[in-house]
Amino acid sequence: MTGFLFERGDEKMRTYRLVIAYDGTAYQGWQRQANTEMTIQGILESCISKAAGYAVEVNGSGRTDAGVHARGQTASVVLHGKAEDGFFTEKVNKLLPPDIRIREAGLEKNGFHARKSAVGKRYVYQIDTDEKPDVFDRRYTYHFPKKLDIAAMQQAAELLTGTHEFAAYTDKKDETSTKRTIYAIMVGGQGGRINIQYEGTGFLYHMVRILTGTLLEVGMGTRRIESVTIALEAKDRTKVGFLAPARGLFLDEVYYKEKSWKEE
Amino acid sequence: MTGFLFERGDEKMRTYRLVIAYDGTAYQGWQRQANTEMTIQGILESCISKAAGYAVEVNGSGRTDAGVHARGQTASVVLHGKAEDGFFTEKVNKLLPPDIRIREAGLEKNGFHARKSAVGKRYVYQIDTDEKPDVFDRRYTYHFPKKLDIAAMQQAAELLTGTHEFAAYTDKKDETSTKRTIYAIMVGGQGGRINIQYEGTGFLYHMVRILTGTLLEVGMGTRRIESVTIALEAKDRTKVGFLAPARGLFLDEVYYKEKSWKEE
Structure with a gap:
């Protein structure tokens, strides 16, 4: 037909x-x-x-x-x-x-492949810190009603930026390679809402959600800032934070070469 | 107990x-x-x-x-x-x-009653004019993929402002009184989204949704601006616009005297 x-x-x-x-x-x-x-x-x-x-x-x-x-x-x-x-x-x-x-x-062009041709991705994780979860955004935010130290989270985020072996930050045991480059992690918030934006070459299974759980523990003060890099070296999943739930996570953009991303 | x-x-x-x-x-x-x-x-x-x-x-x-x-x-x-x-x-x-x-x-104070003590209300009607409805706001917007003349809608809105008999703008036949005062109707929009905000003493059954349907017809150019006041005088439901769907409508605020609303 x-x-x-x-x-x-x-x-x-x-x-x-x-x-x-x-x-x-x-x-x-x-x-x-x-x-x-x-x-x-x-x-x-x-x-x-x-x-x-x-x-x-x-x-x-x-x-x-x-x-x-x-x-x-x-x-x-x-x-x-x-x-x-x-x-x-x-x-x-x-x-x-x-x-x-x-x-x-x-x-x-023929030969283009959405995964193989991609050079980077941007994710955003949305957190609702109000005591009462927002009625309209509840499907799109993680309700986490805690007082968070955003400056500490941003410091930990900067330690995670760069090229590292992220073996500690995945729930998949048999990744061929766990080396990834994170270009930027930005923690921003106002009025009961915190967003964490991640830009990098690519992310392992559960990586963005584990990074988020880890940064939230830093924000609550239950985890020291330096622990996030110690965990990188230890390559030990048990040394990093909890898996933040799926509902707060958005894949915002996938980058390809012709956009000259990171080439300026 | x-x-x-x-x-x-x-x-x-x-x-x-x-x-x-x-x-x-x-x-x-x-x-x-x-x-x-x-x-x-x-x-x-x-x-x-x-x-x-x-x-x-x-x-x-x-x-x-x-x-x-x-x-x-x-x-x-x-x-x-x-x-x-x-x-x-x-x-x-x-x-x-x-x-x-x-x-x-x-x-x-005892004697306060949410309905009887109220002196005004603000409603907002949210419209998504993009060709493809927004995936995340679809529960909270009316998808109306038309090119709308916002300036014409604002002109019609101004004609409706003030104290009028709004008998044409309700679906309830036996209202005791259809006189209401609208303090302001504001039509604003950008990037595929139009919001219409209504402030007034109170609104009849379906009134905000019929006003919205009427303003949308003005915006599309299928209704003349002046027709909105002619309909007020005719008190005839068939002379005004369609009933915009419930999903786009929000009751945003109810005003009480102690806020000195409209007294400044």
Whole structure:
């Protein structure tokens, strides 16, 4: 069956990059799974395949855990022909549930791959420190009603910046390499809300959430600032902080070379 | 049974004012109903009664429709004794579901009544004009992907400001009085979002949502600006705009005399 999106006779492969926003609350994470239909990748593949008229594969920049959100996840998809205007942002969006949206779609050179071509990522972790959790943002913040020392958190964050072996800051035992570069961690807050922004080459399984739990312990004063680097050297998961819950985490942006990120 | 909140022998009646925030998405509106437990008033009464140890009544500043939200609904409640610190904002809040929260509670003179003592209200209606609805704010905005003329909407809004018979702008046929005073309607917007703020002495059933539907028709250019006042004089519901959906509407604040609102 040939989808309506083809110009007659033009079935040349074309690679598209998608920028995707989703509310992860209802989903079992990004990655397609055999035992559930509630994954972002699975739903995107099913809706794009339906719109195209044949089965397509959607490759994300990386997995996000169950419950994690995205304002700017990216994915690559190869179509057998040229997508007409609005194929992704109108036709596919109409098929998607209201908690998943394709924000942008653009043609890339063949060979582009959302994960392999990525050079960096930005995550934001949102914390609600008010005694009473916000009624409207409760799906998108971690309710942590403690008095936090933001200056101490920022100092610890600076110690974590740079290129390190982050073996202590992951829950996956068998990573091939645990070396990553964090360009910046920014801790900012006002009025009962603290956001922590992470920029780096890439992040290990659970890394951003463990970094966040560790910084929160520093903020509460139950952990010394220097302990965050001692843990790097010890490569020991038990020496760092708790796993902050998924609901506060957003994948905000994935960087690619042509944006000349970090090249200025 | 005597609740723990009483000082020994002190069962003097005391009147409290509550400021309440709620996400109305899951509820059948403010007002208690015999056939459903999903009302804000019903749930507040049940949780406060449980915390107090006896049945209490909660009187709101007014009803909100099914699906309408509040950042600052108010209610009065009479207790048989003095509430200890944190009775409402901690003890009762712990019993409430995460989409209803008591933001503040304060002692008032006996005789205070959240509805009868109110002198004004502020509502905000939130509109998402982007082609693709926002994934995270979809419960709190009306998705209306049209190009809107904000200046025209503001002109129509100014014609509606003042003291008028608003019979055309309600869906209730038998109001005793339809005279209301609107102090201000402010239409503001940027980046795919338009908010309309309404301040006035009070609003009739569906009035804010019908005013919003009418202003949106002006913004689209399908309704002339002057028609909004012609409709006031005609007192004819069919001469004004559509009923904008509940999800975009927030009751933001209820005003009382001691705030010297509009007295400066």
